[in-house]
Amino acid sequence: MSLCFCSILKPSLLNREHDFVSRWAPNPSIKPVQLFNLQTHGGCFRFKAVHTDGVGVIYPDDTVSERTGPIAGAEPEAEAHGVISEAAGTAPEESQDAPSQIRSKRSEEKKGSVDESDRESRFKLRNGREVFEEKAYLVGVSRKGDTDGSFSIEDSLGELEQLADTAGLSVVGSTCQRLATPNSRTYIGSGKVAEIKSAITAFGVETVIFDDELSPGQLRNLEKAFGGGVRVCDRTALILDIFNQRAATREASLQVSLAQMEYQLPRLTKMWSHLERQSGGQVKGMGEKQIEVDKRILRDQIGALKKEIESVRKHRKQYRNRRFDIPIPVVSLVGYTNAGKSTLLNRLTGADVLAEDKLFATLDPTTRRVLTKNGKEFLLTDTVGFIQKLPTTLVAAFRATLEEISESSLIVHVVDISHPLAEQQVDAVDKVLAELDTTSIPKLIVWNKVDNAKDPEKIKSEAENNADIVCISALTGEGLDDFCNSVQEKLKDMMVWVEALIPFDKGELLSTIHHVGMVEKIEYVENGALVRAHVPLRFARLLTPMRQTCAS
Numbered sequence: 001m002s003l004c005f006c007s008i009l010k011p012s013l014l015n016r017e018h019d020f021v022s023r024w025a026p027n028p029s030i031k032p033v034q035l036f037n038l039q040t041h042g043g044c045f046r047f048k049a050v051h052t053d054g055v056g057v058i059y060p061d062d063t064v065s066e067r068t069g070p071i072a073g074a075e076p077e078a079e080a081h082g083v084i085s086e087a088a089g090t091a092p093e094e095s096q097d098a099p100s101q102i103r104s105k106r107s108e109e110k111k112g113s114v115d116e117s118d119r120e121s122r123f124k125l126r127n128g129r130e131v132f133e134e135k136a137y138l139v140g141v142s143r144k145g146d147t148d149g150s151f152s153i154e155d156s157l158g159e160l161e162q163l164a165d166t167a168g169l170s171v172v173g174s175t176c177q178r179l180a181t182p183n184s185r186t187y188i189g190s191g192k193v194a195e196i197k198s199a200i201t202a203f204g205v206e207t208v209i210f211d212d213e214l215s216p217g218q219l220r221n222l223e224k225a226f227g228g229g230v231r232v233c234d235r236t237a238l239i240l241d242i243f244n245q246r247a248a249t250r251e252a253s254l255q256v257s258l259a260q261m262e263y264q265l266p267r268l269t270k271m272w273s274h275l276e277r278q279s280g281g282q283v284k285g286m287g288e289k290q291i292e293v294d295k296r297i298l299r300d301q302i303g304a305l306k307k308e309i310e311s312v313r314k315h316r317k318q319y320r321n322r323r324f325d326i327p328i329p330v331v332s333l334v335g336y337t338n339a340g341k342s343t344l345l346n347r348l349t350g351a352d353v354l355a356e357d358k359l360f361a362t363l364d365p366t367t368r369r370v371l372t373k374n375g376k377e378f379l380l381t382d383t384v385g386f387i388q389k390l391p392t393t394l395v396a397a398f399r400a401t402l403e404e405i406s407e408s409s410l411i412v413h414v415v416d417i418s419h420p421l422a423e424q425q426v427d428a429v430d431k432v433l434a435e436l437d438t439t440s441i442p443k444l445i446v447w448n449k450v451d452n453a454k455d456p457e458k459i460k461s462e463a464e465n466n467a468d469i470v471c472i473s474a475l476t477g478e479g480l481d482d483f484c485n486s487v488q489e490k491l492k493d494m495m496v497w498v499e500a501l502i503p504f505d506k507g508e509l510l511s512t513i514h515h516v517g518m519v520e521k522i523e524y525v526e527n528g529a530l531v532r533a534h535v536p537l538r539f540a541r542l543l544t545p546m547r548q549t550c551a552s
């Protein structure tokens, strides 16, 4: 993928020595090649390659595409999809560039290929970066028999458009097809392929985005069918790209890189088979060997990333354990992307987490202390938003972050109740929560953006009849006291009943009971304060030596 819309794999993010170096040359006159910028290009790869001595241009795109033909012994599904692109005059250091620099460099390249008058107007400022707004065309497929009440194909395409917009693309059209089973070679039928080809010409489309994950072979075949340098990609690549653009911390960058590599690993298949074709079969088997080498290198990088993420995970756990020493319950905000989680955290704690009308504004968890009006305390954690068809590689890569959720005392599921697809979004979030093994954690549902709902009164009265639902507007502040009370009630259900005699010289314990527990009665007696209260289990253990049964 190029320009603003690019899934740039950052091989040297962690260990520079793990750079993606390929030593394929069988001929001593051909120097080893360093692949310094591995990008998805419609799910396949475009390597910017230079010889390690910094000279020479190898296999421009055109050469490869001209030579692309049926591969002997290859399954149609597993057609070659690797392309080594021209890199004349490009220094290998480019791999060390920040993504924004790489982006703008690619934007520069693109500038030359687009009509002058059109060009300038299509450079837009996104997330503080100048990006070239590619023209995108969306394609969705609905399966016959898909009647589970989830997102309709139109709804899903609407969401894909939002994702494309977030990634910095301009959507110029879309189409969908109903199929019993997707075509194994091109996902959609040949008539649809022809229809999209016409749209590409008519609208000057540069990128075609499919709403479902495509196989590597399907991606390649579609790119070939559309021709003319049109990129093809799928929803997963788009989401990975947004995450890549949004990753602001080291932890998020690591997790995104891992997800990208895991997405790309199966797509390396047959990448090098062009070598066999170009050499007229004289070095038969070379491409095959190279795939293995490249896969091994990528696997090594994945291994290194996983180790690094594991150390981040341990760090995070230590930090959480330290937090557990303070017996304040942790409440996690979860929900569909754009539901208003960060706005709620900001409103309750005065935090300054980025909250905006874009998908996936938040990638890293932020925890802040909430002090309620009645003097109670709890910790509130904002987390990454979910989406339907969330790539499993992403969930797996973000496990370290998502552990925050599975170790909290209470999960608050924030729903944008004003959204026409609120119900479907709730189902999508529940699906991800089930994957995270959170069934034993109590949940509170928050219907947010009630100020924006068509019939707020109806929604409020519906919520009143359900003890597990609170209606709020994080924007206006409406219902926030009710929210805090409901959180307290839910937390109380998780607490244990204690009766303890707190000596006068341990006064600080008494004030902690007030902050984190629910005090029923305090009686001051000769040698201390006799307390009857609900307290968090961890704190109850601390009080064990002081526990006793009160007389009344």
Ligand SMILES: Nc1nc2c(ncn2[C@@H]2O[C@H](COP(=O)(O)OP(=O)(O)OP(=O)(O)O)[C@@H](O)[C@H]2O)c(=O)[nH]1
Residues within 6 Å of the ligand: 335, 336, 337, 338, 339, 340, 341, 342, 343, 344, 354, 355, 356, 357, 358, 359, 360, 361, 362, 363, 383, 384, 385, 386, 448, 449, 450, 451, 452, 472, 473, 474, 475, 476
């Ligand atoms: N009208 C209205 N808008 C809201 C409310 N709460 C949040 N918003 C808006 O909804 C948009 C998304 O809010 P965020 O807080 O960023 O949503 P989020 O759930 O954190 O989103 P991600 O980080 O992408 O998962 C922003 O434009 C907010 O101003 C609300 O109660 N009413």
Ligand SMILES: [Mg+2]
Residues within 6 Å of the ligand: 341, 342, 343, 354, 355, 361, 362, 382
């Ligand atoms: Mg957020």
